[in-house]
Amino acid sequence: MADQPLKLFNSLNRKIEDFVPIREGEARVYTCGPTVYNYQHIGNMRAYVFADTLGRTLSHRGLKLSHVINITDVGHLTSDADAGDDKMEKAAAAAGKSAWDIARYYQEVFEADLDRLNVRKPAHPRATDYVESMIEWGKQMQEKHCYELESGLYFDVSTVPEYGRLARAVTDDGEGRIDTVEGKRNAADFAIWRKTPPGETRQMEWDSPWGKGAPGWHLECSVMSAELLGHPFDIHTGGIDHREIHHPNEIAQNQAHNCSADSAASIWMHNNFLIDRRGKMSKSTGEFLVLQTLVDRGYHPLAYRMMCLQAHYRSELEFSWEGLDAALTRLKRMVILAERLGDALPQPEAEHPKFAQPLEKFETAISDDLNTPIALTALEDALAVKKVDVGIKRAVVQAMDEVLGLSLFDLTRADLRIRPESAEITENEIEDALARRKAARAEKDFATSDAIRDELAAKGVEVMDGDPLGWEWKL
Numbered sequence: 001m002a003d004q005p006l007k008l009f010n011s012l013n014r015k016i017e018d019f020v021p022i023r024e025g026e027a028r029v030y031t032c033g034p035t036v037y038n039y040q041h042i043g044n045m046r047a048y049v050f051a052d053t054l055g056r057t058l059s060h061r062g063l064k065l066s067h068v069i070n071i072t073d074v075g076h077l078t079s080d081a082d083a084g085d086d087k088m089e090k091a092a093a094a095a096g097k098s099a100w101d102i103a104r105y106y107q108e109v110f111e112a113d114l115d116r117l118n119v120r121k122p123a124h125p126r127a128t129d130y131v132e133s134m135i136e137w138g139k140q141m142q143e144k145h146c147y148e149l150e151s152g153l154y155f156d157v158s159t160v161p162e163y164g165r166l167a168r169a170v171t172d173d174g175e176g177r178i179d180t181v182e183g184k185r186n187a188a189d190f191a192i193w194r195k196t197p198p199g200e201t202r203q204m205e206w207d208s209p210w211g212k213g214a215p216g217w218h219l220e221c222s223v224m225s226a227e228l229l230g231h232p233f234d235i236h237t238g239g240i241d242h243r244e245i246h247h248p249n250e251i252a253q254n255q256a257h258n259c260s261a262d263s264a265a266s267i268w269m270h271n272n273f274l275i276d277r278r279g280k281m282s283k284s285t286g287e288f289l290v291l292q293t294l295v296d297r298g299y300h301p302l303a304y305r306m307m308c309l310q311a312h313y314r315s316e317l318e319f320s321w322e323g324l325d326a327a328l329t330r331l332k333r334m335v336i337l338a339e340r341l342g343d344a345l346p347q348p349e350a351e352h353p354k355f356a357q358p359l360e361k362f363e364t365a366i367s368d369d370l371n372t373p374i375a376l377t378a379l380e381d382a383l384a385v386k387k388v389d390v391g392i393k394r395a396v397v398q399a400m401d402e403v404l405g406l407s408l409f410d411l412t413r414a415d416l417r418i419r420p421e422s423a424e425i426t427e428n429e430i431e432d433a434l435a436r437r438k439a440a441r442a443e444k445d446f447a448t449s450d451a452i453r454d455e456l457a458a459k460g461v462e463v464m465d466g467d468p469l470g471w472e473w474k475l
């Protein structure tokens, strides 16, 4: 479909590059997944909407996609730089549950949220299923690249070429934040294996040549990407915070293990943060929004996907309820226009000159480092084309929607109504009352019609005659 190259921003050299798959006709993508010690906030979910849009774009270009989003169920400490407690063990202790139960619970919620945001099903390997391979990696790297301290096996970052070239400012931003562990050779050295301290038992621990303990978080992603995608693979993604510590450490391990200066992925991509008035949305700072909160307030989850798509993935996105309202309204307009195409049979082979411009605009935008804000306007241009065969129009709109993942043909007006959990009246009751009112009006029985209107108003439903969006009522 697309004859222009797909251009992507590579964090490795800070340049836009043409994407060239390593294996012809295929694309392999690894995305750092959640640490399942808590709910994922909507900022975390932005990272997966971005990765999914990338995956959909690769599929759209006819590539066979293998996408992995791992589940970190062990090893991530409260500081990315190997200091503090294990996030899983800490959450388990606080909840009085086992770390394993906590991990399973939050993984399920995470997967349900991915579904609700139309993130296509990637592979979800759990770190705890790969510990044996992690130990193998440790043994293999140990002699040339690691040293043992009382607390564990550490990676010496001076043993690989160009350590930290991915990070923006290794000295002040990266290393500056690293808490020191006594005996470390370089401040940026990190744990490959963390030994369980003498006299303690951890819920999640394994035997290893370095004693009982658990793998380091950075090691997990190196090992799972190698096992599931093979090194080298095409694209590695994550949130922009990973560019500073986690990904430089992954690269160092890949270089050491693979005996190569190569980072193991052709392109490293990072999404920017979702912020609110206080800054980066973050679990560690206490209050945060989860997808369910949006749903409880009556918003369809895809309004949030729309909100994400309205910003370029490399820009910060500020969350506000007004912004979410605007995204919802935009989605509604699209759904109303898509509805008019009814059940027309899409005709992907047929062409119409009226769609040349929107299609060209769409391809150019999405190929330009996933410029979804412009791609959305191209979709709107296509939806606005009049007096054409509906089958052709449907095929064009559907192809664009496949990339953006908004499910325009599956959503209905009713799905998109603001319908807070706390509302007293059900959708069916409202529809029923409206139908009775319509019948009364048709018979010029205005007394009944007004009575129904007042009845609804008493329950907080405003009937909107002549609403330009055709949304006959709102709460």
Ligand SMILES: Nc1ncnc2c1ncn2[C@@H]1O[C@H](COP(=O)(O)OP(=O)(O)OP(=O)(O)O)[C@@H](O)[C@H]1O
Pocket: 032, 033, 034, 035, 036, 041, 042, 043, 044, 045, 046, 047, 238, 239, 240, 241, 242, 271, 272, 273, 274, 275, 280, 281, 282, 283, 284
């Ligand atoms: N505010 C945010 N906006 C966008 N992406 C984010 C944000 N916060 C975290 N991420 C990304 O979400 C993904 C999942 O991260 P993880 O589950 O490890 O969360 P975390 O680091 O514990 O979160 P937090 O930083 O909120 O405490 C990572 O790719 C991370 O970079």
Ligand SMILES: [Zn+2]
Pocket: 031, 032, 033, 221, 246
């Ligand atoms: Zn990772």
